[in-house]
Amino acid sequence: MSIDRATVAKIASLARIKMSDKELDRMVPELSGILEWVEQLGEVDTSNVEPMTAVIPNALRLRADEVNADPKTGGDKRDDVLANAPAAEHGFFGVPKVIE
Amino acid sequence: MSDLTELGIKAIRDGVKAGDFSAREVAEGFNANVAAASDLNAFIVATPDAALAAADAVDAKRAKGEELGAMGGVPIGMKDLFATKGVQTTAASHILEGFTPEYESTVSQNLWDAGAGMLGKLNLDQFAMGSSNETSYFGNVTSPWRRPDGSNTPMSPGGSSGGSSTAVAARLAPAATGTDTGGSIRQPAAFTGITGVKPTYGRCSRWGVVAFASSLDQAGPMARDVTDCAIMLGAMAGFDPKDSTSLDMPVPDWEAALSSDLSGKKVGIPREYRMDGMDEEIAASWDKGKEMLRDAGAEIVDVSLPHTKYALPAYYIIAPAEASSNLARYDGVRYGLRDLPDGAGLQDMYAETRAAGFGDEVKRRILIGTYVLSAGFYDAYYNQAQKIRTLVSQDFASAFEQCDVILAPTTPSASFGLGEKDDDPIGMYLNDVFAVPASLAGLPAMSVPCGVNSEGLPLGLQLVGPAFDEQGVMNAGLAIEERAGFTHRAEKWWA
Numbered sequence: 001m002s003i004d005r006a007t008v009a010k011i012a013s014l015a016r017i018k019m020s021d022k023e024l025d026r027m028v029p030e031l032s033g034i035l036e037w038v039e040q041l042g043e044v045d046t047s048n049v050e051p052m053t054a055v056i057p058n059a060l061r062l063r064a065d066e067v068n069a070d071p072k073t074g075g076d077k078r079d080d081v082l083a084n085a086p087a088a089e090h091g092f093f094g095v096p097k098v099i100e
Numbered sequence: 101m102s103d104l105t106e107l108g109i110k111a112i113r114d115g116v117k118a119g120d121f122s123a124r125e126v127a128e129g130f131n132a133n134v135a136a137a138s139d140l141n142a143f144i145v146a147t148p149d150a151a152l153a154a155a156d157a158v159d160a161k162r163a164k165g166e167e168l169g170a171m172g173g174v175p176i177g178m179k180d181l182f183a184t185k186g187v188q189t190t191a192a193s194h195i196l197e198g199f200t201p202e203y204e205s206t207v208s209q210n211l212w213d214a215g216a217g218m219l220g221k222l223n224l225d226q227f228a229m230g231s232s233n234e235t236s237y238f239g240n241v242t243s244p245w246r247r248p249d250g251s252n253t254p255m256s257p258g259g260s261s262g263g264s265s266t267a268v269a270a271r272l273a274p275a276a277t278g279t280d281t282g283g284s285i286r287q288p289a290a291f292t293g294i295t296g297v298k299p300t301y302g303r304c305s306r307w308g309v310v311a312f313a314s315s316l317d318q319a320g321p322m323a324r325d326v327t328d329c330a331i332m333l334g335a336m337a338g339f340d341p342k343d344s345t346s347l348d349m350p351v352p353d354w355e356a357a358l359s360s361d362l363s364g365k366k367v368g369i370p371r372e373y374r375m376d377g378m379d380e381e382i383a384a385s386w387d388k389g390k391e392m393l394r395d396a397g398a399e400i401v402d403v404s405l406p407h408t409k410y411a412l413p414a415y416y417i418i419a420p421a422e423a424s425s426n427l428a429r430y431d432g433v434r435y436g437l438r439d440l441p442d443g444a445g446l447q448d449m450y451a452e453t454r455a456a457g458f459g460d461e462v463k464r465r466i467l468i469g470t471y472v473l474s475a476g477f478y479d480a481y482y483n484q485a486q487k488i489r490t491l492v493s494q495d496f497a498s499a500f501e502q503c504d505v506i507l508a509p510t511t512p513s514a515s516f517g518l519g520e521k522d523d524d525p526i527g528m529y530l531n532d533v534f535a536v537p538a539s540l541a542g543l544p545a546m547s548v549p550c551g552v553n554s555e556g557l558p559l560g561l562q563l564v565g566p567a568f569d570e571q572g573v574m575n576a577g578l579a580i581e582e583r584a585g586f587t588h589r590a591e592k593w594w595a
Contacts, residue, residue, distance in 0.1 A: 008467065015424060015470040016431075016447070017463055018455035027467065030525055034468055037526050038413040041484050044491070051486030052493065055301050055315055055542035056567055058345055072203060073342055080202035086438035093433050098446045 002032035104129040105271045109174050109328035112274055113215075116158065116173030123155035123162075123173030127217060130175050133272045134219055136595035142257075142266040144180050144238050145188055146220035151175045154217025161215075169215030170335045177267040177276035180221035181228055182208045182319075183308040187218075191310040192226045192236035195430045195437045195457025205308025206340045207277065207319050214335035219273050222263030226459045227427065228284055228312045231531040232521065233262025235461040240518050243292055244270040244590035248556045252593075253517040255557070258288030258531075264322045265292040269590060275323035275332050279309060281316045282415050283510075283535025286547040289322055290510035290560025293549045293588060295581070296322040297329045297574065300567050301542030302347035304333075305340035313422035314345075316415075316539050326548060326578040330354040333570065349568070357571055360579040362396040367576065368403035368503030373534060375512075381553045382509045389507050389550055389561040389580055396579035403499040403506065407491045411537040414492070416529060417472050417485035418540070423462075424469025430457060464525065493541040500566045505576045508534050510547040510560035534562060544570045548577040549586040558588065 008028050012019045019027070068074030078091055087094035104126045107115065116123045131148040158173045183189050183201035190196040204212075212218075226235040233241040233256060243257035243266055257266040261278035265288035268276055278285035280298035289296030297320045304319040311317060321332035334354055340346040369390065374383070390400050432438035432453030439452040458466070472481035499506060512533055521528050538545040544567070547560035561580055565573040 003471070007471075011467050011470045011474070013451075014474065015466050016450040016454055017458065017466065018448075018451040019463075023463075027464065030464060031467060031471070033526060034416065034464075035471070038417055038481065038485075041410055041413055041417070041488055042480070044407070044410055044484075044488060046484060046487035046491070049487040049490050051483050052489040053486075054345075055489075055493070055540075056345070056347070058302065058347070060344055061341070061348075063341060070342065077202075081434075083202050084199055084435035086432060086436070095433055096440060096444060096446050096449055 002036060003028070105133050108274050108324040109171065109331050112174045113170070113172055113331070116162065117168055119162070123158040124152060126173055127151040127155035127175045130219055130273055137270060137272050139594040140242050140244060140266050140270060141239050142223055142241055142263040142270070142272060143177070143220040144190060144192065144223050147187060147218050150187070151217045151219045154212065158215050169213070170331055171211060172215030174215065174274060175217040175219045176211065177219050177222045177264060177273035178208055179224055179261055179264050179277045179279060181224060181279050181310045182277060183310070184208055184218065184221065187221060189221065189310070190237070191228070192224045192238055193457065193459065193462070194237045195453070197237070197437065199436050203308060206305035206342065207309065207336050210338060211277070211335055216335065222267055222276055224263055225260035225461070227310065227423070227462050228260040228279055228281055229423070229461050229465055230259040231283070231287060231528050232256040232518065233259040234518060234522065235459050237459060241266050242518065243515055244594065245292060245515060245557055246590070246593065255515045256291060256518050258291035258515065260284040261288045261322060265289055265294060268292070268294045268322055268324060270594065275321060275328055277319060277336070278322045279317060279319045280539065281312050282419060282539045283532035285320050285322060286510050286535050286545060286560070286562060287531055289547040290549070291515040291558065293558030293586060294322060295325055295329050295546065295548050295577065296320060297333055297546040297570065298538070298544065299333060299337060299570050300347065300544045302345050303337045303570070305338070305343040305346050307340055307342040311426040313419040314426060315422060316419060326574050326581050327355060327358060329546070330358055330574050352571060354571055354574060358578055359575050360396055360582050362393060362398035362576060362579055365398045365505065366401050366503040367393045367398045368401055368499050368506045370403050370405045370408065370499065370506055370508060372405050372408035373508045379513050382512060382559065385550050385559045385561065386507070386509050392580050392583040393507060393576060395583060401503050403502055405495040405499055405537065407488060407495050408537055410488050411492050411540055412529060412533050414485040414488040415536045415540060416468070417481050418489065420465040420469035421473050421482050422469070424466045424473065427462070427466055430454060489540045492537055496537070496541045496543060504565070505572050506564040507576070508562045508564065510534060510562040514553045514555065514557035514559055538564045543567055544573045546573050546577050548580050550580060550584045551586065552588050
């Protein structure tokens with residue numbers, strides 16, 4: 001199925017990627033081409049097939065209910081967590097004002 | 101002394117242990133090769149001091165008579181998709197430029213614990229999305245290989261692990277880590293005449309690996325030969341409670357059990373891989389591979405993988421869908437780039453940051469993924485693709501009732517010139533047509549060099565095994581390696 005410019009603009013907006021008119025002009029035929037190519041999957045009768053949920057059967061594990069059992073993924077890491085933030089203030093991530 | 105950078109993992113490890121040379125001498129040799137090879141652009145960041153520090157630690161251990169580890173004294177290249185504490189980790193993207201992890205990925209930590217050292221962070225396709233290493237924000241990687249026609253056209257080292265393949269092929273590192281989502285270890289290995297293994301999904305922890313498509317991403321070794329891959333995979337693999345899909349099972353001693361005697365083994369030849377218009381030299385290399393495995397004692401049998409042609413389009417729904425979800429985390433808030441125009445609000449900041457931070461191929465895949473997951477299209481695209489994935493996996497299960505390992509080409513062609521396939525996304529995707537099915541099924545697979553084509557460019561053969569049977573895959577790879585006698589190498593033009 002080919003998709004139109006308005007649809008690509010909508011998806012870009014959903015994906016939070018700003019796109020110029022020029023970029024949209026380039027993306028529309030490219031995405032249409034890819035989507036037309038994947039359409040062939042419709043040829044396969046999958047009415048009795050379950051969608052894959054795990055590539056290697058593997059039960060989810062529970063970890064011990066213990067605080068900071070693994071120090072690498074435990075708490076008390078505020079400075080580490082904020083170390084790469086573009087704007088860290090007062091121990092928080094800083095963002096532009098969201099409430100008028 | 102002979103040139104230590106001619107040595108692979110096993111020779112370095114054993115030589116350091118025996119005292120034939122020091123780990124520091126090895127690290128110095130490779131550091132010099134890295135520094136002289138900037139024309140290849142294989143590294144985003146070189147870390148010569150880290151390589152020397154690790155080498156000194158190994159030499160000090162040896163002086164004290166301690167165990168040196170499975171990779172003791174071996175300096176390696178680390179694909180810049182693995183988080184390395186204190187060393188910039190970018191996934192070859194602008195959005196992560198300058199990101200300096202506060203932690204170390206499990207796989208890289210395992211390697212350091214085994215005595216390896218880091219020569220630097222290797223270039224790749226941006227977020228591992230690409231098959232030619234032309235999508236990196238930090239520039240293309242150029243293969244050491246050239247066509248012998250005198251044109252000096254820069255050739256593709258394959259992708260996404262193109263920095264890894266180039267570094268190993270050009271002797272900038274004896275080995276490198278790679279990651280394989282839909283062929284990103286095997287295809288670059290084939291393009292550069294080296295050996296690469298994608299283990300069973302879950303063998304190597306994904307913790308600390310920048311996520312592309314989590315149900316497919318799997319790390320593995322890229323090295324000069326099968327034995328070196330077996331050693332390095334042993335050091336990388338292992339259960340990790342921090343990865344919910346990590347395999348909770350013992351890591352076999354693959355190196356010790358390597359055997360190229362394939363007596364009693366059956367090698368399956370999937371008839372659907374012989375596609376219309378197949379490159380004649382690729383077909384000939386495949387036939388040669390069959391002869392080699394027969395010579396090693398195996399019986400060759402025909403098998404069928406009926407859904408092969410649907411694997412690649414299914415992959416190009418599943419992988420972008422997962423990528424669109426995984427890459428939602430790059431928002432300009434917690435790490436990486438922030439693009440905040442004057443007076444912009446939070447939503448504008450997200451959109452501007454992601455517009456500036458992602459390359460074209462990454463945007464393309466995020467948009468495809470967002471589309472196929474969107475309301476009204478989920479069943480037709482994503483769910484259908486996941487059902488096809490089940491069928492692809494069942495195809496392999498049936499085939500492995502009739503054979504022990506599958507032999508196929510790694511790629512539909514040898515390497516191509518950088519820029520030659522730029523304007524055709526689907527043409528580029530087709531590079532991975534033989535690699536993607538095993539990825540969808542989570543199976544162990546490898547590429548081993550088998551010769552060169554009429555242009556003098558390397559060709560690889562692929563082996564695929566049942567889940568958890570890396571040993572069978574590497575044994576068959578070893579049988580090919582011993583018979584192919586691949587000694588071709590790129591003529592040194594870059595330093």
